[in-house]
Amino acid sequence: MSALLTDYLGECRDLVQIEIRDIVPKDRYGPILYDLMLDYPLRSAKGLRPAICIATCRALGGRLEDVLRSAAVLELYHNAFLIHDDIEDGSLMRRGFPTLHREHGVPIAINVGDAMLALTLRPLLDNMRLLGLGKALRILDAVARMALESAEGQALELDWVRHGRWELRDADYWHLVYKKTCWYTFIAPMMIGGIVNGAPPERLRQLRRLAIYLGVSFQIQDDVLNLTADEGAYGKEIGGDLWEGKHTLILMHTMRSLGAVERAEAERILAIPQAEKSEPGVRWLRGLIDREGSLTYARGVAERAARKADRVLTNATAWLPPSVHRDFLKELVDYVIVRDR
Amino acid sequence: MSALLTDYLGECRDLVQIEIRDIVPKDRYGPILYDLMLDYPLRSAKGLRPAICIATCRALGGRLEDVLRSAAVLELYHNAFLIHDDIEDGSLMRRGFPTLHREHGVPIAINVGDAMLALTLRPLLDNMRLLGLGKALRILDAVARMALESAEGQALELDWVRHGRWELRDADYWHLVYKKTCWYTFIAPMMIGGIVNGAPPERLRQLRRLAIYLGVSFQIQDDVLNLTADEGAYGKEIGGDLWEGKHTLILMHTMRSLGAVERAEAERILAIPQAEKSEPGVRWLRGLIDREGSLTYARGVAERAARKADRVLTNATAWLPPSVHRDFLKELVDYVIVRDR
Numbered sequence: 001m002s003a004l005l006t007d008y009l010g011e012c013r014d015l016v017q018i019e020i021r022d023i024v025p026k027d028r029y030g031p032i033l034y035d036l037m038l039d040y041p042l043r044s045a046k047g048l049r050p051a052i053c054i055a056t057c058r059a060l061g062g063r064l065e066d067v068l069r070s071a072a073v074l075e076l077y078h079n080a081f082l083i084h085d086d087i088e089d090g091s092l093m094r095r096g097f098p099t100l101h102r103e104h105g106v107p108i109a110i111n112v113g114d115a116m117l118a119l120t121l122r123p124l125l126d127n128m129r130l131l132g133l134g135k136a137l138r139i140l141d142a143v144a145r146m147a148l149e150s151a152e153g154q155a156l157e158l159d160w161v162r163h164g165r166w167e168l169r170d171a172d173y174w175h176l177v178y179k180k181t182c183w184y185t186f187i188a189p190m191m192i193g194g195i196v197n198g199a200p201p202e203r204l205r206q207l208r209r210l211a212i213y214l215g216v217s218f219q220i221q222d223d224v225l226n227l228t229a230d231e232g233a234y235g236k237e238i239g240g241d242l243w244e245g246k247h248t249l250i251l252m253h254t255m256r257s258l259g260a261v262e263r264a265e266a267e268r269i270l271a272i273p274q275a276e277k278s279e280p281g282v283r284w285l286r287g288l289i290d291r292e293g294s295l296t297y298a299r300g301v302a303e304r305a306a307r308k309a310d311r312v313l314t315n316a317t318a319w320l321p322p323s324v325h326r327d328f329l330k331e332l333v334d335y336v337i338v339r340d341r
Numbered sequence: 342m343s344a345l346l347t348d349y350l351g352e353c354r355d356l357v358q359i360e361i362r363d364i365v366p367k368d369r370y371g372p373i374l375y376d377l378m379l380d381y382p383l384r385s386a387k388g389l390r391p392a393i394c395i396a397t398c399r400a401l402g403g404r405l406e407d408v409l410r411s412a413a414v415l416e417l418y419h420n421a422f423l424i425h426d427d428i429e430d431g432s433l434m435r436r437g438f439p440t441l442h443r444e445h446g447v448p449i450a451i452n453v454g455d456a457m458l459a460l461t462l463r464p465l466l467d468n469m470r471l472l473g474l475g476k477a478l479r480i481l482d483a484v485a486r487m488a489l490e491s492a493e494g495q496a497l498e499l500d501w502v503r504h505g506r507w508e509l510r511d512a513d514y515w516h517l518v519y520k521k522t523c524w525y526t527f528i529a530p531m532m533i534g535g536i537v538n539g540a541p542p543e544r545l546r547q548l549r550r551l552a553i554y555l556g557v558s559f560q561i562q563d564d565v566l567n568l569t570a571d572e573g574a575y576g577k578e579i580g581g582d583l584w585e586g587k588h589t590l591i592l593m594h595t596m597r598s599l600g601a602v603e604r605a606e607a608e609r610i611l612a613i614p615q616a617e618k619s620e621p622g623v624r625w626l627r628g629l630i631d632r633e634g635s636l637t638y639a640r641g642v643a644e645r646a647a648r649k650a651d652r653v654l655t656n657a658t659a660w661l662p663p664s665v666h667r668d669f670l671k672e673l674v675d676y677v678i679v680r681d682r
Binding site: 029032033084087088089105106107108110111112113114115117118119121122125128133137140141143144147148151152154155156158159162 | 370373374425428429430446447448449451452453454455456458459460462463466469474478481482484485488489492493495496497499500503
């Protein structure tokens, strides 16, 4: 990661953590509820979503103090999603430590996630005083849409896993990623950064295009890392997606490339619940992925999407004047596909 | 249940179900997400919360069309809570049918609950057009508080169960019930009914007192029914609270009444996870409850709370003129402690 990216993310993370500590109550419910909300946010995370929100707002000429609260809400939302997502996926590790439900049990983890979602409402209402009614409502609307798009994406993914659907094309994958990744990692942060700044619809549309291409290349690289990363740096279990039977562009490519016999066997293995899957079966799937060149294929798609993101950004110089914030977005596009964690 | 209660609840339920169907999208995500949101609301439920909200608003002279949307949001919230609560408590039955997570799996059930919570935001924002900014914001604030109070109550209860805490007094129980039952079943519905109607702070305070007494007697009767009801009418498994090791006023009274040896044995049995508990152990606990007269004790506390609720309502005649809506609230107070489901 470049020094600019590291520094920018670090500064945003520090600012956002102060906001989050301000939003999360410190009272007698701390030990059984509120302190647990700080667990994921305080683990060493990149803090991508708030940084993107802040950078977009400031690249457009907006002020930090106008966007910070909303950026912190995005990070709270993200961490609430992660808590529930980790339960839904049966994930074991998150950012190098056991997932929240493994540490405190599923009931407490569900409740902590719900309470975090509830906590986001008041800071978003505070935006009315800060930004005026119109902008505050549009931000609330973006957050509501983000939450629903993510839930629809999650529903789609769970449905594919549950029914072992593998008759899928790349367009299905794009649709899934648009909903489950793009909206809450890129689209909502960028749109909200733009709304805070009063950006007109045409610019919001461009930001959205940028966010979609960035999101797709980000998610594909995430899937690549899940298979190839160094466990220590990555913070999650390597190959977890295969154990979960997750629909990655990589695995979808492999499945499409297989003959009927191997494909049936692969579907059988993928359908086995994570806890009952066997090491040799997963290793065999991993071998097929290499044999069919699916990692190379997926990396190619990610690169093309990143190049399109880059082009949107280049064409936006008319309304995104040079600044460290624009540079951050620019370097983010490059980073997304070369990152190793 | 009196004809008035039955009719009033029935009418409100019909109206609220139309609103809920209007709020929940009907699109291609129906079969994997939105249709599942309608599952609990369409099971034969009393629809207490929206009816209380509507009755309070109308008893104060407010209009049905001003309160209906908010009442429907309360019912959506309630059902989202139930879905997550059933997972957290490992409940098997809800309103006479298997719980949602047993039918669709925990991952899908968590996601459906999250999406329902996200869906409540827009109708609450619509209140700005309908009721004006001030009232809409106060309703949003009441909903945010309700969600947090409930989560705190849930956290407290889970903590007590997890650490087998039984050194508790009735005051602890009142505190728990205030948070986990009163707020979202009585306080928020009544407050929102009052806010819609522009009730001044002093009246909201009286409504809140009414809601607390009503909530405590309601929850105690709920705990009594869990041990004594007819399974068909009740819709949940009988004695489920004992299997879960739940902190009811009844069991807390029994535990306080036991000698050291029996108490240690009771604590041991209660600490066993539900799935590993044995029938004889639970039956022994059930016997202790009868022997110590804890059901009679709890019924007495519920009756005294209901009488206090009744007194608040009687004293409120100055600002609650005679109407079918006030009669509904009045009969509800009587019903809460004699109900059999």
